[in-house]
Amino acid sequence: MVKVCDEHIELAIDIMVDEEEIAPEINLLTEEEKLSTTCEYCQKNAIYVVANTYSDTTCG
Numbered sequence: 025m026v027k028v029c030d031e032h033i034e035l036a037i038d039i040m041v042d043e044e045e046i047a048p049e050i051n052l053l054t055e056e057e058k059l060s061t062t063c064e065y066c067q068k069n070a071i072y073v074v075a076n077t078y079s080d081t082t083c084g
């Protein structure tokens with residue numbers, strides 16, 4: 025699972041698809057999370073969280 029800014033969302037998806045060979049799940053961070061989270065690939069605040077969908081820890 026990676027948290028990324030708007031510039032790196034496509035990069036994160038590309039890497040995830042390449043590694044997992046499935047489309048990842050993309051969610052928006054909350055306003056609070058945005059302020060406290062840095063992008064995986066640069067120093068900007070993260071906006072999205074990209075997760076692979078075969079995690080077996082489903083909540084709900």
Ligand SMILES: [Zn+2]
Nearest residue numbers: 029032063066
């Ligand atoms: Zn970034």
